[in-house]
Amino acid sequence: xxxxxxxxxxxxxxxxxxxxxxxxxxxxxxxxxxxxxxxxxxxxxxxxxxxxxxxxxxxxxxxxxxxxxxxxxxxxxxxxxxxxxxxxxxxxxxxxxxxxxxxxxxxxxxxxxxxxxxxxxxxxxxxxxxxxxxxxxxxxxxxxxxxxxxxxxxxxxxxxxxxxxxxxxxxxxxxxxxxxxxxxxxxxxxxxxxxxxxxxxxxxxxxxxxxxxxxxxxxxxxxxxxxxxxxxxxxxxxxxxxxxxxxxxxxxxxxxxxxxxxxx
Amino acid sequence: xxxxxxxxxxxxxxxxxxxxxxxxxxxxxxxxxxxxxxxxxxxxxxxxxxxxxxxxxxxxxxxxxxxxxxxxxxxxxxxxxxxxxxxxxxxxxxxxxxxxxxxxxxxxxxxxxxxxxxxxxxxxxxxxxxxxxxxxxxxxxxxxxxxxxxxxxxxxxxxxxxxxxxxxxxxxxxxxxxxxxxxxxxxxxxxxxxxxxxxxxxxxxxxxxxxxxxxx
Numbered sequence: 001x002x003x004x005x006x007x008x009x010x011x012x013x014x015x016x017x018x019x020x021x022x023x024x025x026x027x028x029x030x031x032x033x034x035x036x037x038x039x040x041x042x043x044x045x046x047x048x049x050x051x052x053x054x055x056x057x058x059x060x061x062x063x064x065x066x067x068x069x070x071x072x073x074x075x076x077x078x079x080x081x082x083x084x085x086x087x088x089x090x091x092x093x094x095x096x097x098x099x100x101x102x103x104x105x106x107x108x109x110x111x112x113x114x115x116x117x118x119x120x121x122x123x124x125x126x127x128x129x130x131x132x133x134x135x136x137x138x139x140x141x142x143x144x145x146x147x148x149x150x151x152x153x154x155x156x157x158x159x160x161x162x163x164x165x166x167x168x169x170x171x172x173x174x175x176x177x178x179x180x181x182x183x184x185x186x187x188x189x190x191x192x193x194x195x196x197x198x199x200x201x202x203x204x205x206x207x208x209x210x211x212x213x214x215x216x217x218x219x220x221x222x223x224x225x226x227x228x229x230x231x232x233x234x235x236x237x238x239x240x241x242x243x244x245x246x247x248x249x250x251x252x253x254x255x256x257x258x259x260x261x262x263x264x
Numbered sequence: 265x266x267x268x269x270x271x272x273x274x275x276x277x278x279x280x281x282x283x284x285x286x287x288x289x290x291x292x293x294x295x296x297x298x299x300x301x302x303x304x305x306x307x308x309x310x311x312x313x314x315x316x317x318x319x320x321x322x323x324x325x326x327x328x329x330x331x332x333x334x335x336x337x338x339x340x341x342x343x344x345x346x347x348x349x350x351x352x353x354x355x356x357x358x359x360x361x362x363x364x365x366x367x368x369x370x371x372x373x374x375x376x377x378x379x380x381x382x383x384x385x386x387x388x389x390x391x392x393x394x395x396x397x398x399x400x401x402x403x404x405x406x407x408x409x410x411x412x413x414x415x416x417x418x419x420x421x422x423x424x425x426x427x428x429x430x431x432x433x434x435x436x437x438x439x440x441x442x443x444x445x446x447x448x449x450x451x452x453x454x455x456x457x458x459x460x461x462x463x464x465x466x467x468x469x470x471x472x473x474x475x476x477x478x479x480x
Contacts, residue, residue, distance in 0.1 A: 060381055088390050096387025106382035110400045119396055120386035172386055 011036045011207055012176055017056060017066035019049075026052045027063065028231040034176070034209060039202045041218035042211045044228035045255055050211040053228070054178050057209065058098040059091060070097055070175060096124050099169030103181040105161045107153040113140060113164045114149040117171045125172065139167035143197050159190030166197055170206065177201065179210040195221075215259060219243065227252050268448045272439045279435025280456060286349075286421045286431060290356040291414050297357070298364020303394065305365060306372050316365060323362035329423060331355045336427055352424035356417065363413050371406035372398060404475045411468035415461040422457075432456060 010033035019027040026049045034040050042050045055061040057068055059076035062085075068075045075094055078084045086094065107116050117136035121127040127135065140146050143163035145156075153161055162182055169177055179198065183191040195217050202208060202221055212218055218225050218239065225242040227235040229251045235242055246253050305316040323331065332355035336348060346354060375398055383393040425434035436453045440446050 058385055060384060092384070092387045092389040092392075094387075095384055098385070100382075100385035102378060102382060102385075104378055106376075106378035108379065108382070108397055108401075120388065123392050123396060124387040168386065 010034060011038075011071060012057065012209070013067075013069040013072075014053070014057070015067045015069075017053070017063050017068060019052060019056065019061070019063040026231050027056070029066065030228075030231070030233055031066075032226060032233060032236065034207060036207055037205045038223045039206075039208045039210065039221060040224050040226060041222040042209065042226045042228060043213070043215070043218055043255075044226075044234070045258075048228040049231040050228050051180055054100075054180050054209060054211050057176070057178055058095050058100055060100075070094075092124070096120070096172060097174055098176045098178055099172055099174035100178045101162070101165045101169050101180065101182045103184050105153070105158070105165045105185070107161055107164055107168070109153050112150050112152055113145060113156065113167075116153070116164055117168045120168070120172050135171050136167075139171045140164070142200070143167045144193070157190065158186045159193045162186065162190075162194045163197055166194070166201070170201060175207065177206055177208045179208060179212070181211050181213065183212070183214060213259075215256075227255070229255070268443060268445050269452050271443070272436075272449055272452065275439050276432060276435045276452070276456070279430050279432040282424075282430060283418070283421050283432040284460075286353060286356070286424055286429075287414075287418045289353050290360050290417050290421065293353075293357045294360035294364050294417075295410075297361045299368055301361065302365045302368025302372065305369050307390075320362045320365045323358055324366075328355070328359050328420060329426070331359055332423060332427065348427040349424075349429055352427050352429060356420060356424070359420075360413065360417055364410065367406050367409045367413070368402075370409075371402035374405055375401050404472065407468060407472055407475070411464060415464050418460055418464070419457060 012032075012034040014030060014032040016029045016031055017027055018025070018029050028049075030049070030053055032040075032053075042053065044050050052061055056063045057070075057075065062076060073094070076086060076091065078086055078090075085091075107113075108119065111119060114133060114136040117139060118127075118129070118132040121132035121135055122129060125132075137146065137149055140149050143166060145160060145163055145167070148156060148160060148164075153164070156164065165182070182198075183194050186194065191214070195214065198208070198210070198217075199221055210218075210222070220239075222239060224237060225235075225239050226233055227242060227249075234251050235245050235249050237245075242252070243256075246256055301316045301319070304312045305320075308316070326334075332352060335346070335355040335358075336351040339346060339351070379397055379401065380393055383397040388396065421431060422433035424431050425437070428434075430438070432453060436449050440449050443449070
């Protein structure tokens with residue numbers, strides 16, 4: 001597995017990122033490198049900073065210190081400046097390099113499924129309407145919703161909405177896809193259809209960082225698992241290694257024990 | 265009674281035009297200023313938010329009539345001389361702007377944060393997020409109170425007659441001054457105001473239906 005720490009070509013390079021909300025430290029010097037094509041799942045108890053870390057990667061949240069680079073480019077701040085925030089236009093362009101799928105879907109309710117996907121293609125990627133429509137239809141087909149192109153989000157089930165959410169993100173051809181507990185708001189019987197889409201994207205070589213509570217998925221589909229606890233990375237490695245650490249990592253053991261207790 | 269109304273109509277036509285012109289100016293100007301300040305109130309930096317808050321609370325706390333006399337009689341003291349027409353338009357616009365600010369705040373504030381975040385995540389700039397994601401959704405919530413405010417503006421424009429401007433209200437009073445028959449004229453005036461405002465309300469309902477995409 002390509003996890004060498006000296007590798008400077010990592011697609012995503014999170015280095016010593018810390019963040020506090022008031023007096024609460026949510027991220028404590030988190031470092032993580034993700035190579036192109038990797039699927040990294042982030043697990044950990046709630047409040048461990050998983051979601052905050054993910055939101056820092058596309059600068060939906062700022063951070064207090066450290067650096068996050070995608071393809072060598074600092075995400076939220078200007079390269080040389082002393083943590084000088086990027087301009088609005090710059091920031092928007094950087095964010096277009098990552099795709100994000102949200103726990104609560106966050107589809108635009110006034111636009112159809114196709115319209116949701118087309119918006120970024122037209123406004124950000126500068127595609128023509130016809131071209132954007134074609135791309136939208138292609139991706140809706142990929143997530144099995146070709147027949148729902150002209151449906152409004154309110155007319156779709158949760159699982160369908162989330163698949164549109166994924167299509168909206170990947171249609172922009174991001175370098176990295178960020179998935180934030182994307183199945184947590186779904187009825188159990190709808191989780192499978194969404195995870196199947198994620199799996200097929202992984203097979204295509206899409207680089208992904210995924211915060212999840214789906215342990216079986218993390219075990220089977222990810223190249224590496226990151227276990228976070230108390231705002232720090234407590235363990236990181238291929239699924240087998242991580243699960244093997246259960247005997248030595250006290251926090252991991254109690255997390256997995258509690259997890260098993262609640263999920264059988 | 266009919267003959268009196270027919271006699272009055274030509275005199276009222278010009279006043280009616282002034283009423284429409286004042287209303288249109290106030291509605292358009294307050295819409296532009298109110299949306300800009302309202303967006304500032306929701307998204308702006310703290311000093312701007314405070315400034316808008318103070319402006320809105322102050323203006324809304326003053327009776328419109330006081331505001332109008334203040335602009336007409338008070339501003340010349342500050343070396344700003346306005347014709348009575350423009351003083352009236354300015355006062356009504358200030359008043360209406362403060363209301364539009366609140367409608368915008370309520371409408372934009374009701375859009376869940378996730379909408380902005382999803383729009384950010386696909387790389388839309390602030391302006392694009394507003395025009396493509398926030399405003400289209402906020403519009404539906406903004407429209408009913410705003411149309412209500414527009415009808416208020418049409419009715420409230422009658423106050424300009426107090427600065428000697430010959431709007432519909434003033435024209436009615438002038439005709440009554442000649443005919444000494446108040447009732448037919450006031451009934452006619454009420455009907456004209458009602459016709460305008462009913463048309464506005466009707467158009468609003470039609471518009472709302474068009475934007476009634478399902479939500480929540």
